[in-house]
Amino acid sequence: MVDYRGTNPKPIKTSDMTTQQTFRIFLVDDDSFYLALLEKRLINSGYTSIQLFTNGIDCLNELGQKPDIIFLDHNMDTYSGYEVLKKIKRYDPNIFVVMVSGQEDIKTAVDSLKHGAFDYITKSGDDEQKIIEVIEKIAHVKKIQEQKSKSILKSVFSLI
Numbered sequence: 001m002v003d004y005r006g007t008n009p010k011p012i013k014t015s016d017m018t019t020q021q022t023f024r025i026f027l028v029d030d031d032s033f034y035l036a037l038l039e040k041r042l043i044n045s046g047y048t049s050i051q052l053f054t055n056g057i058d059c060l061n062e063l064g065q066k067p068d069i070i071f072l073d074h075n076m077d078t079y080s081g082y083e084v085l086k087k088i089k090r091y092d093p094n095i096f097v098v099m100v101s102g103q104e105d106i107k108t109a110v111d112s113l114k115h116g117a118f119d120y121i122t123k124s125g126d127d128e129q130k131i132i133e134v135i136e137k138i139a140h141v142k143k144i145q146e147q148k149s150k151s152i153l154k155s156v157f158s159l160i
């Protein structure tokens with residue numbers, strides 16, 4: 001574990017501004033420079049509940065903090081991104097995991113998605129925009145899930 005910021009997360013602003021969600025975000029990458037850069041970009045975009053990890057083991061040990069989104073590097077020492085992804089999904093399949101990699105190999109991306117990743121982002125100059133877009137997609141998916149959940153509960157209670 002490298003650093004922790006923001007115990008009181010700010011609402012995340014989505015593009016439609018009608019939905020505001022609070023997300024706890026984990027960033028996992030063995031490149032501490034990239035982690036710091038990504039954290040700074042997210043903070044500049046208004047995200048404050050961010051925790052950094054330089055390896056998958058530390059991330060796995062902190063899953064009890066119930067992160068909503070984990071941005072996970074594909075190539076790491078000790079445990080690979082795939083191994084960490086599988087363990088995260090066994091722990092809680094509802095955590096949104098986004099694989100981040102310097103590899104533009106389509107097989108790597110497909111394998112990540114097969115193992116439960118929500119999305120796959122290639123490290124490049126426009127990481128910030130891609131990451132913000134993925135967070136917005138996740139906010140949209142969570143909103144739909146909440147609406148379906150409320151609809152199901154409403155149906156159940158109408159039967160009583």
